[in-house]
Amino acid sequence: MTAPQVGIVMGSDSDWPVMKAAAEALADFGVPFEADVVSAHRMPQEMIEYGMRAADRGLRVIIAGAGGAAHLPGMLASVTPLPVIGVPVPLKHLDGLDSLLSIVQMPAGVPVATVAVGGARNAGLLAVRILSVADPALAERMRAFQADLKAQAHAKGERLRA
Numbered sequence: 001m002t003a004p005q006v007g008i009v010m011g012s013d014s015d016w017p018v019m020k021a022a023a024e025a026l027a028d029f030g031v032p033f034e035a036d037v038v039s040a041h042r043m044p045q046e047m048i049e050y051g052m053r054a055a056d057r058g059l060r061v062i063i064a065g066a067g068g069a070a071h072l073p074g075m076l077a078s079v080t081p082l083p084v085i086g087v088p089v090p091l092k093h094l095d096g097l098d099s100l101l102s103i104v105q106m107p108a109g110v111p112v113a114t115v116a117v118g119g120a121r122n123a124g125l126l127a128v129r130i131l132s133v134a135d136p137a138l139a140e141r142m143r144a145f146q147a148d149l150k151a152q153a154h155a156k157g158e159r160l161r162a
């Protein structure tokens with residue numbers, strides 16, 4: 001089996017219906033990934049261990065999703081040199097604004113690349129872009145994907161003008 005390049009982690013399996021879009025984006029581009037539940041509040045030692053070992057295990061990017069008091073992405077960013085992409089997961093109350101603010105308001109020196117509330121697909125695509133900097137074949141697939149997006153947008157305009 002190919003070693004995972006991206007670690008997708010989330011605070012609970014209840015986040016998976018949102019987070020699976022990141023996994024699907026990575027699979028679309030053939031990027032090997034792993035997915036797991038790593039809760040900042042319910043298993044803090046394991047969470048720190050995951051972050052501290054991630055780079056040495058060969059991961060290149062971490063995608064971390066959580067809802068509510070969403071401390072997982074920031075805490076992982078505090079213990080790993082890897083880029084961390086945070087996904088605010090919307091819960092029943094507050095529409096994910098709580099998750100967004102918990103993830104995006106990081107102190108200077110500890111960045112988390114935060115995507116939109118529920119934006120797990122973009123998190124996957126951003127991870128692909130990060131990896132493609134050092135992977136020309138992956139960069140070529142990203143260019144083809146972008147060209148396809150452009151063609152679809154043009155087609156929508158053509159349908160409106162018709």
Ligand code: RP5
Nearest residue numbers: 011012014015066067068089
């Ligand atoms: C957060 O609490 C998780 O990321 C999840 O979004 C939320 C609810 O978790 P469960 O109670 O569904 O396990 O830490």
